[in-house]
Amino acid sequence: MQEKLQDAYNKGLQIIEQYEDNSNETTQCLYDKDYQKIQFYSIYDIEIPNSLIPCKQFGISQLYNNFALINAFNVLQSQIYLMKSIFERTEDPFAVWLCDQGEWKIIIVNDKVPCVKNVNNKIETTFKCNLQWPIIIEKAIVKLLGDSYNLLNDLVTTSISSFIYLLIGQPISKIQMKTIQELQSQLEQKNSIFYIEVYYKQRHNAYVITSVKENNVVLQAINQDLIYNEGVILQDSKFLLKWSQFQLQTIFQVHLNYGYQTYTFTMQQPMKRIQQFIEHTYIYTFKINNKQKNEATYWISICQRDQNMNSSQQKKEIKYGLIRLLLFKNNNKTYQFLSESIDCNQNLFLETELSSGTYTLVCQAEYFDFESIPEELQNQQSTLKLQIQGIQITQKFDQTNQNEQKLRELIITMIRQKTTTQNLYIYKDEEFPQVQRTLERTKGFLYIYYENHGDSNFEEYLEFITHRNLIRHETQEMDTKIKVSIPPKQYMLYLYKFDPKVLLDSNSISFEYQISFYNKIQSEIVERPSLFDYIYSQKNLQYKEIKNPEIFIQQHGQGVLFLFQNIESNSIDVECDLTLNNLKILYNDTITLKEKIIKFQMKPKTKQFILLEIINQRQKYYNYKMKVSVQNLK
Incomplete structure (x- = not known):
């Protein structure tokens, strides 16, 4: 696994050394509900091998119905060394490394695991598996999330990628492949795991992409009956999916960053805006000193901590709003916009090629301040972890320029670089040839940007004829009519954004608008519902x-x-x-x-x-x- 944070590692070893066997007093992780059949036995008393090899078959009992963790195990055991590196200690007390939403922690568990007796009066674990390692890792996950096995059934956030990130802390992204040759080339690089999710028997099942054969994609499945009759051919004990059907699937890529250094810290001291919801904006400057002259690949990720993954009482999904990442390179007194990412997920990743130099990172997080959420969970929700993986990373971040002026300066830099003939309007016909307007939309944001390079004042009016799911960034309300007035040699930015309240009812980040620009005092369009x-x-x-x-x-x-x-x-x-x-x-x-x-x-x-x-x-x-x-x- 990637290099652990040294302080977490030292702390973890101290925990192992200080650990006392209290197996007669506690099982550490329990079932909250009164399951009379459940008993806790030592895993050594059960006939299960303690070998770190791929598990050929997983199963779930009537008490355990979360299939996402099994899928995560199936994906990662295709590279079994990943499972081996999770363990710091492979005997009682077991020590397991887990990535708690961007922060590496070592989890210590004893040998007691939940079991039931089958029809033959034989003891078997509630998590059916023919090897010990998945059972121990499952117990460590349960302890990290809340000390209750029932939590695995109650979690709202149960996606496969969430558990993969919890297990190895590596980025997972959704991609598309245009040709089967492109897929084969990616597989030959051997620096990622690729898998698809097939919805079957009312649940998502993950299948690892192992190779391509002629015009088919070869898949690795857990059990044959899980993928049968889903357009998959069984041939020579291999599952083949036709390329035409494969193209309809979403491909998940688990990035395996070999030899990369990792640095994680909690983001602090944001600019804070509170109205209908809370917005935190962080601006960080950092330096990279690559020993190599060429560019190297870096992963920058933001993780918003999820109370659903930390509270067994939280049964209702919480909509967080948006997280947005902008990355710039500092060039003397100017900036070069490099990349952006925005989504309503709790995790965002940027993959970028960086050379030695100084960079500025902007992170904007929006989330709701529900009165029904306890203050402790609100604080967890507002905690953001910044993680950087790369060849040569910095551990120094400067946040002295946390102000609105700096933010607008960076956004304007991005708009200028995105200006094209399609989104640029010059007021030649209006006899203002030195005035230009850029109208640009991106995922979640709409920019209207004016520059007046002339010697006289410029005025016009803009009116939103239609505006669905849009609000003004500064006021978090919608102004349908605005008088634009720009003095000579000045610029003006009107910034609108997707209304995060919409995410209460939908996970789609989309908005619509129609704008009319005119130079009359009143619009001649009659207002109507x-x-x-x-x-x-x-x-x-x-x-x-x-x-x-x-x-x-x-x-x-x-x-x-x-x-x-x-x-x-x-x-x-x-x-x-x-x-x-x-x-x-x-x-x-x-x-x-x-x-x-x-x-x-x-x-x-x-x-x-x-x-x-x-x-x-x-x-x-x-x-x-x-x-x-x-x-x-x-």
Whole structure:
């Protein structure tokens, strides 16, 4: 396993030396519920070999129904040295290394394990296995999580990847393979374990990818009946999955960073913003001094501690909000944006190539302050662990620049580097050629950024015609109309983000918006509860060349609005070929835009909104022509 933290290692050895056998007094880990059949026996009294070799068969009893841990064992024992390195001591008292959400801990357990008597009056463990090592590791996990075997059945967070991370502390990521040759090349590098999850018999089962054979992927399964009839061929005691079916699966990659150093510490002293929910922002500067001249691969991970994994009483899933990572390289007085990651998971990983130099890391964590959660669990939830794995890592982090100005400076650096001809608008037609606007969306965030390089003040208004799941970053509310005023030689950043409250009901990070930019004091669009319903009720102008979707057109002071409504019970593909004069198409992520051709898909009984905006408000005319074609989908 990766190199342990020296202080944790020394502390662990001291614990082993001070350990006293209290086997007659306690079993250390218990069943909370009154299972009369459960008795605790020494593992030495059970006929189970104590060999660190792959286990050929796992099973669960009627008292133990969590299959995620078994899947994690199956994945990791494909590289059995991983299981061997977990053990610091392989006899009573057993000593096991576990990664407690980013922090390595040594767990000491005795030889007493829960058992039942079978129909033949023979003692067997509740966790059915033909080797000792999984049973001992299971007991160590139970002790770490709460001293109760029932916890394994009650956990909300029971994903396979969660237990893999707990066992080896290595990054797990989801990937896609475009070709079978790419998969074979990855397997030949032998620096990762790849597996897929097949949902069968109301549970997820993990199957390790071992090789490729012709146009099939060879899988390693736990039991034949678990994967049978799932499109898998059994041939010469091997399970083969056709490449066409394999491409439909999500591939999980367990990264095995051989010889990498690891440094972990608790993030402290964040900028704190409390309104509807709590946001912590951490800005750290660190240095890397690679002895090698070439770049080396580094893994940077953030782990938000999960009270579900630390409380046997916590039965309801807690939605945390978002965690976001931004990585920059410091170049004299400027910054170079390198990479970002954002998700609603508790763990985030960045894989990046770094050379010697100074880097700045930004971590933003958002989570909810539920009154029903005890203060102790709130504190656990707000604890973040930063972990860096690499060839030559630093143990010094500077956090003296924790301020809003620094954060905005870094975000603007990122926006400037992401500016392209597609998201950049220059106000030439409005006679402000030295003013530019960048509109950029990323996962979870929307940026509207102005730069005024001219000598006069610039003003305009922006209005969100539609805004689903968006809020203003600074106020955590939504401003639908904003007056933009930028003095000469200045810039302005409007930052919006995905509303984390949505995660209470959904795990999908998505938002929609339509924005109109204009230089009049008041919008000529009449405010109404629903723009869709308003246009539909007016029916002033209707495109009658096709029956479905129904298309209604509304002209207003800023341009033209189109409402498409699929009135049928089947999905459709829609293509609109537009000829425009003094109009431009406002892009949104629900359409595909190529020149003046718009394509989008509509599900049954749904609506689609398209906006054409006037390019030059000073011109008194604009016009358009539209040709629509529709294809029914099965």
